[in-house]
Amino acid sequence: MKPAPFEYVVVRSINEAIEALGRNGADSRIIAGGQSLMPSMNMRQTRPAYLVDINGITDLDYIHEISSGIAIGALTRHRAVERSEVIRSVCPILQEAVKHIAHFQIRNRGTIGGSLSLNAPGAEYGVIARLLEAEMVISSPDGKRVVPADQFFVGHFKVDLKNNEILTEIRFPSLPQGAGYSFLEVTRRHGHIPIISTAAMITLDGKDQIAEIRVILGNVSEHGVPYRVKAVDRLVGQKFNVDTIEGLAKEISDEVNPNEDADTEAAFVKQFSGMTGRRVSELASAEYRKEVAGTLSTRALKIAFKRTKGGII
Amino acid sequence: MVEAVSRKKISVTVNGVSYEKEVDVRMLLVDFIRRELQLKGTHTGCEQGVCGACTILMDGEAIRSCITLVVQADGCNVQTIEGMGSPNNLHYIQEAFQENHGLQCGFCTPGFVMSVFSFLDENPNPSDEEIREALSGNLCRCTGYQGIIKSVKCVARKMEEVGIVK
Numbered sequence: 001m002k003p004a005p006f007e008y009v010v011v012r013s014i015n016e017a018i019e020a021l022g023r024n025g026a027d028s029r030i031i032a033g034g035q036s037l038m039p040s041m042n043m044r045q046t047r048p049a050y051l052v053d054i055n056g057i058t059d060l061d062y063i064h065e066i067s068s069g070i071a072i073g074a075l076t077r078h079r080a081v082e083r084s085e086v087i088r089s090v091c092p093i094l095q096e097a098v099k100h101i102a103h104f105q106i107r108n109r110g111t112i113g114g115s116l117s118l119n120a121p122g123a124e125y126g127v128i129a130r131l132l133e134a135e136m137v138i139s140s141p142d143g144k145r146v147v148p149a150d151q152f153f154v155g156h157f158k159v160d161l162k163n164n165e166i167l168t169e170i171r172f173p174s175l176p177q178g179a180g181y182s183f184l185e186v187t188r189r190h191g192h193i194p195i196i197s198t199a200a201m202i203t204l205d206g207k208d209q210i211a212e213i214r215v216i217l218g219n220v221s222e223h224g225v226p227y228r229v230k231a232v233d234r235l236v237g238q239k240f241n242v243d244t245i246e247g248l249a250k251e252i253s254d255e256v257n258p259n260e261d262a263d264t265e266a267a268f269v270k271q272f273s274g275m276t277g278r279r280v281s282e283l284a285s286a287e288y289r290k291e292v293a294g295t296l297s298t299r300a301l302k303i304a305f306k307r308t309k310g311g312i313i
Numbered sequence: 314m315v316e317a318v319s320r321k322k323i324s325v326t327v328n329g330v331s332y333e334k335e336v337d338v339r340m341l342l343v344d345f346i347r348r349e350l351q352l353k354g355t356h357t358g359c360e361q362g363v364c365g366a367c368t369i370l371m372d373g374e375a376i377r378s379c380i381t382l383v384v385q386a387d388g389c390n391v392q393t394i395e396g397m398g399s400p401n402n403l404h405y406i407q408e409a410f411q412e413n414h415g416l417q418c419g420f421c422t423p424g425f426v427m428s429v430f431s432f433l434d435e436n437p438n439p440s441d442e443e444i445r446e447a448l449s450g451n452l453c454r455c456t457g458y459q460g461i462i463k464s465v466k467c468v469a470r471k472m473e474e475v476g477i478v479k
Contacts (some may be wrong), residue, residue: 001360007317007382008338016315024317031382038380039361042341050317051338055385079374103450105428106362108374109381190449192363 002042006048012056014139014168022141023162030166031055032075035102036118040223060113060168065090069132069174074113074167082107083226090174093131093181093199097124100183102308103191111165122194122219124151128183128228129170131199131216137169151224156224156262176212179203180307182300185218186284186292194218195284196292200300201239204313210235215252215297220289222259229297231255240305245287248301249294256293258286268298272293323387327352327398339385341366345383347392354394354423358452365451370391375431394423396397397430405475406430406468415464417455425451429465437472439465 007100011017019030022044031037031303040046054060060075063084072081072092081087081098088095101107101124115125116136129149136147141164152160161167175181178303185197197218205211213232221227231251238244284292322335323369327350334349341360346352346369358366360379367379370392398404403411406426416422425448432447433439439447453461 002344004338005319005339007319009315009317010384020317022316034380034382034385035362035377038341038382041361051382053385102362103365104447105365105368105375105377105450108376166471184466190446193327219324220406226327292359 001042001043002234003038003244004044004047005096006051006073008051008053010053010056012145014057016167017052017054017057017166018141020050020052020138021166025050026163028052028163030114030117032111033077034113034114035106035110036114036120040199050196051229054166056195062256063087066171068171070094070172071113072170072172073243074116075111076113078107078112079104079116089134091172091200092123093175093183094128094172096181097183097199098184098254100124100187100191100194100197112170116170117155117167119155119157120193121156121224122185122197124183124185124194124197126200127197127216129172130228131201131214132172132175134173135171136173139168140165150228158224163291175201176203178308179212180301180304184296184300184303184306186296194262196220196289196296197301198207198293198296200297200304202301202304202308209237209239212236213301215301217293217297219307220258221255222291223236224262227256229255232297232301240301245301248266249298251294252297253290253294256290258289260286266286289313321384321387323384325383325386325391326388327391327395336383338382340383342369342371342381342383342386342391343378345386346378346391352393352395356420356423358420358424363450363452364421365424365428366421368427368451370427370431373427382399392427394426398413404430405471406433406464409467409471410461410464413464413467414456414460416460421451421453421455425453425461427466433465433468435471437477438469441466 009020013018029048031051031053060073062073065086078098078101095278134149136152138145147160179201181201183199185194200215203212213235215229216230217227321352324333343357346355356366358364362377369378374388398407406429428451
């Protein structure tokens with residue numbers, strides 16, 4: 001199918017973008033890479049009356065090392081993140097996650113700002129942003145505001161962004177020295193939509209005990225946001241070994257609560273004419289995701305632990 | 314103040330030829346290539362960006378022309394399968410596909426050739442694993458992929474022998 005008719009404007013600055021969005025009202029959408037928007041428009045699931053093309057705001061395409069970690073401009077393509085030497089040394093978990101986004105042809109166009117603003121279930125950048133407690137820098141007619149990741153993701157395909165606002169920069173704190181990390185996801189086939197994704201990090205203290213431990217799960221929360229696992233908190237102050245993690249997978253599965261009714265609320269599922277989450281080929285049942293949440297998290301933690309300084313299992 | 318429009322005049326270079334056309338802003342790049350320029354080698358398989366049949370190069374990068382608006386190609390350099398070679402003068406990638414049963418019906422093939430060209434440009438000496446991963450974004454219903462993998466390995470070998478290093 002082809003997109004429904006719309007009007008189109010090219011903007012070359014953030015101010016022009018905000019002005020164009022404001023002028024054309026609630027039916028305006030930003031188009032950056034368009035790798036999620038255009039499939040949706042081609043299926044006529046989304047029918048914006050106005051498209052504001054921001055690909056000309058080249059000032060928003062950058063990767064900078066900052067004192068706390070990395071600042072990435074919202075228009076930075078996934079492929080740039082994938083190839084960046086700076087990110088490889090300062091924030092390698094970002095590269096590990098971005099490699100899972102679709103295929104290289106998509107990554108040549110898709111942008112980090114677009115991905116985060118969409119908040120698709122299980123999206124790789126969202127899970128990493130939540131793990132590292134990234135900050136979103138947003139420009140609006142009233143100026144700039146900064147929103148932490150845990151407040152930015154609000155619901156299924158919903159973020160804290162008004163229609164006339166634009167995400168301009170994302171600041172990722174780097175992991176602490178010696179931290180182990182990992183990113184894993186389960187998909188129907190390579191490069192396809194994440195059924196469930198997870199990011200984990202561990203740091204050890206001088207006595208090989210866990211100082212910090214964090215696991216984020218994507219596409220398990222009934223609220224449609226990246227989910228921070230609580231069950232792992234009991235491991236703080238303990239060593240990471242077969243005994244301490246016994247039962248952890250089940251505890252995590254018990255804790256999470258994916259919900260198929262919530263799934264049907266997600267516009268993503270609606271495109272398949274109201275079929276429930278269980279029947280849609282791209283998603284797996286809530287039951288499956290609940291079960292796999294524990295296994296995948298534990299696997300991610302084991303990898304993260306192996307990567308801490310001197311970690312062995 | 315920039316005005317929103319429903320039609321736009323664009324300039325785009327395709328396979329080395331410059332075009333200036335007025336287009337509907339909602340026209341997809343693949344449809345521009347096929348209908349306006351009559352270059353039928355680029356195919357539409359899904360209009361979702363997942364099958365890879367529409368893959369072309371824009372400013373040197375492999376992209377999905379089915380999820381790119383033609384107006385987004387304004388000022389850009391596009392290369393399609395027609396720009397790679399011709400029946401009497403096959404590109405070495407097309408040669409390799411021909412020699413190694415890399416195609417049957419040929420519908421997915423232009424997308425594969427463009428993707429392989431782009432992939433090998435960056436990684437001229439790939440492992441099997443890397444080839445499979447790189448081409449996971451191109452779907453083929455006929456061959457079962459073995460012939461395609463063989464073709465790509467053959468290209469990599471040809472490139473090495475001829476000394477094509479990028």
